[in-house]
Amino acid sequence: MRLLIAIGIALALAAAPALAGNFEDGARFYKDKNYQKAMDLWQKAAAQGNASAQFTLGVMHENGQGTAVDYRQAAAWYRQAADAGYAAAQTNLGFLYEKGQGVVQDNKQAVYWYRKAAQQGTVEAQFNLGRMYQTGQGVAQDYAQAASWFGKAGEQGHIWAQSALGLMHELGQGVARDYTQALYWYRKAAEKGDSMAQFDLGRIYEAGQEGVAMDYVEAHKWWNIAASNDEERARKSRNLVERLMTPEQIAEAKRRAREWMEAHAKK
Numbered sequence: 001m002r003l004l005i006a007i008g009i010a011l012a013l014a015a016a017p018a019l020a021g022n023f024e025d026g027a028r029f030y031k032d033k034n035y036q037k038a039m040d041l042w043q044k045a046a047a048q049g050n051a052s053a054q055f056t057l058g059v060m061h062e063n064g065q066g067t068a069v070d071y072r073q074a075a076a077w078y079r080q081a082a083d084a085g086y087a088a089a090q091t092n093l094g095f096l097y098e099k100g101q102g103v104v105q106d107n108k109q110a111v112y113w114y115r116k117a118a119q120q121g122t123v124e125a126q127f128n129l130g131r132m133y134q135t136g137q138g139v140a141q142d143y144a145q146a147a148s149w150f151g152k153a154g155e156q157g158h159i160w161a162q163s164a165l166g167l168m169h170e171l172g173q174g175v176a177r178d179y180t181q182a183l184y185w186y187r188k189a190a191e192k193g194d195s196m197a198q199f200d201l202g203r204i205y206e207a208g209q210e211g212v213a214m215d216y217v218e219a220h221k222w223w224n225i226a227a228s229n230d231e232e233r234a235r236k237s238r239n240l241v242e243r244l245m246t247p248e249q250i251a252e253a254k255r256r257a258r259e260w261m262e263a264h265a266k267k
Contacts, residue, residue, distance in 0.1 A: 057073075159188075166200060
């Protein structure tokens with residue numbers, strides 16, 4: 001995953017509110033969707049060494065805003081900002097190397113840039129670096145390192161990192177097998193609407209595992225929630241577990257699911 005231009009603008013202005021002039025003016029034009037004017041102003045700022053402008057120009061070339069899509073130019077602008085230590089540009093440059101867009105595909109370079117940004121605390125880079133360690137792309141496969149970087153991203157609220165941590169604790173990959181911790185991380189992701197994590201919660205409650213009591217009501221609840229998010233496996237599992245439940249248990253599970261969905265309904 002990459003960081004988008006809106007995030008870059010917000011971070012840049014928050015971190016350096018004194019950056020008046022071309023960059024700040026460009027941000028205003030960008031918000032008004034006058035991309036060409038924004039690009040003109042950011043090019044002037046970038047020529048003066050403004051890393052925020054270099055980053056935003058990279059995103060505009062990548063997305064085709066104010067110009068044709070041009071991954072080579074995107075990579076060139078990202079590199080200028082990345083060399084200056086700009087974490088968002090390092091993340092996006094790593095992504096281009098991973099995908100082979102505008103540069104020769106190179107997972108080792110992807111890992112290099114992800115690590116640079118991850119060490120600065122950039123959550124997307126931490127997650128991406130965890131992925132690379134998990135799958136052995138650009139580095140030797142190392143589940144312990146994957147779990148470590150997923151943990152850093154998960155603590156910052158990254159939903160996919162939280163779901164990945166749940167699975168790693170369940171399987172004992174890179175960490176000691178711990179179903180309580182698996183539930184903890186699956187729940188974190190489930191609370192944010194991850195239907196796969198919701199399904200996995202139901203799966204663990206239905207089976208019962210070391211440290212986790214079997215609970216058909218909770219299993220039904222989470223599968224009902226996941227099914228409402230179009231998770232077909234959850235729909236089938238919910239219907240199967242109902243055969244093992246009393247009418248009172250089914251009613252309670254439905255009540256819990258309904259209350260959870262009402263509490264988490266998008267405003």
